[in-house]
Amino acid sequence: MVSTTAKLAALGGQPVRRSAWPSWPRADRFTEEAVTEVLRSERWTISGPCASNPPFERRFAEAFARFHDVPFCVPTANGSAALVVALEALGVGPGQEVLVPGLTWVACASAVTRIGAIPLLVDVDPKTLCMSVEAARQAITPSTAAILLVHLYCMLGDIEGFLELSAATGIPLVEDCSHAHGAVWRGRKVGSFGAVGAFSMQQTKVLTSGEGGATITSAPHLFDRLQQLRADGRRYSAKRVPGTSELENVGDQQGHNYCLSELHSAILLDRLSHLENENEIRRKNATLLTNRLQGVNGITALPAITPDVQPALYCYCIRFDGDLLRDASVDNVAVALTAELGISVGPIYDPLNANQLFRPHRASIAPDSARAYNPEEFALPVAEAARREVVAFPHRCLLGGSEEIEDIAKSVEKILTCKDVLHQVPA
Ligand SMILES: *Cc1c(COP(=O)(O)O)cnc(C)c1O
Numbered sequence: 001m002v003s004t005t006a007k008l009a010a011l012g013g014q015p016v017r018r019s020a021w022p023s024w025p026r027a028d029r030f031t032e033e034a035v036t037e038v039l040r041s042e043r044w045t046i047s048g049p050c051a052s053n054p055p056f057e058r059r060f061a062e063a064f065a066r067f068h069d070v071p072f073c074v075p076t077a078n079g080s081a082a083l084v085v086a087l088e089a090l091g092v093g094p095g096q097e098v099l100v101p102g103l104t105w106v107a108c109a110s111a112v113t114r115i116g117a118i119p120l121l122v123d124v125d126p127k128t129l130c131m132s133v134e135a136a137r138q139a140i141t142p143s144t145a146a147i148l149l150v151h152l153y154c155m156l157g158d159i160e161g162f163l164e165l166s167a168a169t170g171i172p173l174v175e176d177c178s179h180a181h182g183a184v185w186r187g188r189k190v191g192s193f194g195a196v197g198a199f200s201m202q203q204t205k206v207l208t209s210g211e212g213g214a215t216i217t218s219a220p221h222l223f224d225r226l227q228q229l230r231a232d233g234r235r236y237s238a239k240r241v242p243g244t245s246e247l248e249n250v251g252d253q254q255g256h257n258y259c260l261s262e263l264h265s266a267i268l269l270d271r272l273s274h275l276e277n278e279n280e281i282r283r284k285n286a287t288l289l290t291n292r293l294q295g296v297n298g299i300t301a302l303p304a305i306t307p308d309v310q311p312a313l314y315c316y317c318i319r320f321d322g323d324l325l326r327d328a329s330v331d332n333v334a335v336a337l338t339a340e341l342g343i344s345v346g347p348i349y350d351p352l353n354a355n356q357l358f359r360p361h362r363a364s365i366a367p368d369s370a371r372a373y374n375p376e377e378f379a380l381p382v383a384e385a386a387r388r389e390v391v392a393f394p395h396r397c398l399l400g401g402s403e404e405i406e407d408i409a410k411s412v413e414k415i416l417t418c419k420d421v422l423h424q425v426p427a
Contacts, residue, residue: 010339079200083111102380133161179314328422
């Protein structure tokens with residue numbers, strides 16, 4: 001129990017936790033050996049001269065495809081590039097529309113504007129915080145060319161609902177799994193349900209090489225386009241002549257240089273071998289935390305872990321009852337929790353209809369100028385309510401044991417005990 005005279009650490013009191021958290025990102029001797037192998041080779045990129053071994057990029061792609069039980073993977077320089085090539089491979093272009101959840105990282109919408117297409121911002125489902133299938137159905141127009149479902153934070157989108165919607169309308173589904181590497185829905189890994197699965201391996205993600213990305217698909221024609229889109233119109237040749245480039249010029253597509261470097265690929269190939277185990281640890285700890293928070297009034301733990309839904313837990317989210325916060329905001333709560341725990345706890349993303357980072361008209365390619373495009377015109381009441389009430393703990397919090405879980409629970413109880421002074425915490 002937290003004493004009723006407890007003083008918030010953010011207001012000069014004693015913090016709940018002083019010890020270090022499990023480290024992130026992670027590297028061990030094997031990661032170092034893999035990176036050293038690249039450094040000592042004469043091939044730092046897939047376009048460099050080929051040697052006797054296949055490049056790490058190709059080895060990672062094969063391992064990541066196998067991990068998802070799909071035939072194809074094309075790595076990319078980052079997750080934003082993965083989204084761009086996924087949409088372009090599906091033929092999305094200027095004037096067409098893409099359904100994008102109103103609550104997600106800005107890159108989901110900016111990838112759409114980057115190719116001259118129009119992101120239609122769709123409200124989320126209050127239970128999952130992922131795009132609502134009903135709202136998506138209502139947003140579809142004759143110009144809608146793709147649906148971008150993002151599996152967000154600690155939950156998965158309504159895969160069944162979106163597969164039905166995609167089948168009924170013929171509009172392809174792209175799954176953004178940047179928060180869900182290795183998450184499983186009904187026994188199958190996410191990213192393998194849509195026409196293309198897209199991933200970011202940026203530093204905060206549960207599989208990372210600092211910067212990095214990947215796309216996966218089961219369709220050979222999409223695989224061919226994705227390869228060319230990410231390597232300036234080139235793809236791996238069937239012939240390998242040591243000392244020369246292994247890429248052949250094709251040019252069916254106008255591509256980009258979005259290639260993942262050999263250094264990044266070596267890190268990802270090594271870290272992939274830990275992902276399944278780390279996901280298990282996160283799920284075990286998330287279940288412990290949710291059970292521990294069961295009796296705490298005024299909050300709801302959001303992760304839904306069921307036999308059907310096994311999230312990767314990029315973040316652990318807690319929702320604070322709006323009435324309870326009164327004069328305080330969830331931003332005060334996040335600062336207070338950060339001070340108690342010594343780890344960065346944050347509010348969730350600002351919905352994209354009022355997000356400082358989403359500025360389509362300041363982009364070098366603005367969405368179809370023939371149509372007025374104003375993100376503020378999209379109503380996102382469910383996303384906005386979630387933004388006012390939800391905090392997200394980074395996944396490192398879930399990589400320890402019961403001691404870490406107890407500290408998180410205590411800090412939440414302490415915040416609630418001190419709710420009358422929360423508004424004084426500088427947000
Ligand atoms: C991180 C992220 C991206 C963008 O990935 P980058 O590697 O940063 O370009 C896209 N979508 C979601 C949901 C993300 O979290």
